[in-house]
Amino acid sequence: xxxxxxxxxxxxxxxxxxxxxxxxxxxxxxxxxxxxxxxxxxxxxxxxxxxxxxxxxxxxxxxxxxxxxxxxxxxxxxxxxxxxxxxxxxxxxxxxxxxxxxxxxxxxxxxxxxxxxxxx
Amino acid sequence: xxxxxxxxxxxxxxxxxxxxxxxxxxxxxxxxxxxxxxxxxxxxxxxxxxxxxxxxxxxxxxxxxxxxxxxxxxxxxxxxxxxxxxxxxxxxxxxxxxxxxxxxxxxxxxxxxxxxxxxxxxxxxxxxxxxxxxxxxxxxxxxxxxxxxxxxxxxxxxxxxxxxxxxxxxxxxxxxxxxxxxxxxxxxxxxxxxxxxxxxxxxxxxxxxxxxxxxxxxxxxxxxxxxxxxxxxxxxxxxxxxxxxxxxxxxxxxxxxxxxxxxxxxxxxxxxxxxxxxxxxxxxxxxxxxxxxxxxxxxxxxxxxxxxxxxxxxxxxxxxxxxxxxxxxxx
Numbered sequence: 096x097x098x099x100x101x102x103x104x105x106x107x108x109x110x111x112x113x114x115x116x117x118x119x120x121x122x123x124x125x126x127x128x129x130x131x132x133x134x135x136x137x138x139x140x141x142x143x144x145x146x147x148x149x150x151x152x153x154x155x156x157x158x159x160x161x162x163x164x165x166x167x168x169x170x171x172x173x174x175x176x177x178x179x180x181x182x183x184x185x186x187x188x189x190x191x192x193x194x195x196x197x198x199x200x201x202x203x204x205x206x207x208x209x210x211x212x213x214x215x
Numbered sequence: 216x217x218x219x220x221x222x223x224x225x226x227x228x229x230x231x232x233x234x235x236x237x238x239x240x241x242x243x244x245x246x247x248x249x250x251x252x253x254x255x256x257x258x259x260x261x262x263x264x265x266x267x268x269x270x271x272x273x274x275x276x277x278x279x280x281x282x283x284x285x286x287x288x289x290x291x292x293x294x295x296x297x298x299x300x301x302x303x304x305x306x307x308x309x310x311x312x313x314x315x316x317x318x319x320x321x322x323x324x325x326x327x328x329x330x331x332x333x334x335x336x337x338x339x340x341x342x343x344x345x346x347x348x349x350x351x352x353x354x355x356x357x358x359x360x361x362x363x364x365x366x367x368x369x370x371x372x373x374x375x376x377x378x379x380x381x382x383x384x385x386x387x388x389x390x391x392x393x394x395x396x397x398x399x400x401x402x403x404x405x406x407x408x409x410x411x412x413x414x415x416x417x418x419x420x421x422x423x424x425x426x427x428x429x430x431x432x433x434x435x436x437x438x439x440x441x442x443x444x445x446x447x448x449x450x451x452x453x454x455x456x457x458x459x460x461x462x463x464x465x466x467x468x469x470x471x472x473x474x475x476x477x478x479x480x481x482x483x484x485x486x487x488x489x490x491x492x493x494x495x496x497x498x499x500x501x502x503x504x505x506x507x508x509x510x511x512x513x514x515x516x517x518x519x520x521x522x523x524x525x526x527x528x529x530x531x532x533x534x535x536x537x538x539x540x541x542x543x544x545x546x
Binding site: 105109110112113116117120121133134135138139143152153 | 255257258261277514517518521522526527528530532
């Protein structure tokens, strides 16, 4: 059973994505990257991301990640911001009932896309 | 083999496509060289959203907003029907329909209230929008304030200085012909809980879809409170006050609020629309919000209500982009 399924699948993730996105929007370290984005499509993307990193039904390619973030690199997107995302990801999953091992496992999956996100 | 009568079939633009065993609707359409957008192919990205007139396998609608599911939208990659015929709609977008100008009134300082009598079939939900087609080929989007039972389509057109389409509409005589195409958009009432609180917030001609949504909810028997907040820079930019008041007098669950940035009288709140919206939202976890108007205002409202605690799934937004046709999000 994937972590996605153990945490309650689709219905649990609808609320989790709201929590994750609220954390990002209220964190001054990263909030400015979301100033002019469309909330509805951003939430759909965050949901696909959370689904992917917990082993649920979503596919990501390195190219998707590069294309989605390339315009943010000129605005200063850096390792520090990826760390913030992983931090909020962990806190969100913990509040859903994920164990410390699960959170570490998810952080590893998120780490694997770091170089694509940062265009390296 | 006599499987022809038991296999699922798709009908599309007069063509018939028979599904192979275990094949998804997406795969069958692609095999038949229909250009359907697709992405994850696992029901998450929702790029392959299409609409059917027939029944739809329930698994193909998991995670869709109820107003999409109720209108036969489904995810082509998740649909693996084994029987039945499905008429696929909107492969090329809706067909234009003729209307005639029935009545037009200048209301407020710069708003034209336009009533169009339909000459063809046009099914819509109040709050959705349509494109008005200018003879030059340009088009502009306007939201629908009327109910289908009222007969004519009601649009609120803000007159833009030197605006091609708004200028043209403002000088039309009664009986003039106007072609429209639609409807589009997902900003309309869903009667899933008659006691839920509804919060309708809009600025300028964003009042048009809100008026449509409020009347639709009331006519469908909504019992819960409906708080409608109309915002403008100053009081003289607010319009249709008498009509809104008459509606509120008739339906006690409807309350009308006004919000302006300056020159407020005793009848308006002074301040930002998002502050008024959060203050009037009531219980944030159970309210459903409809937000209409210029895109910058709608984005601020959306973010404020979301951060205050309203679930994203309960925020329905219809941002206008002035001077251009709105993006078509569904079809």
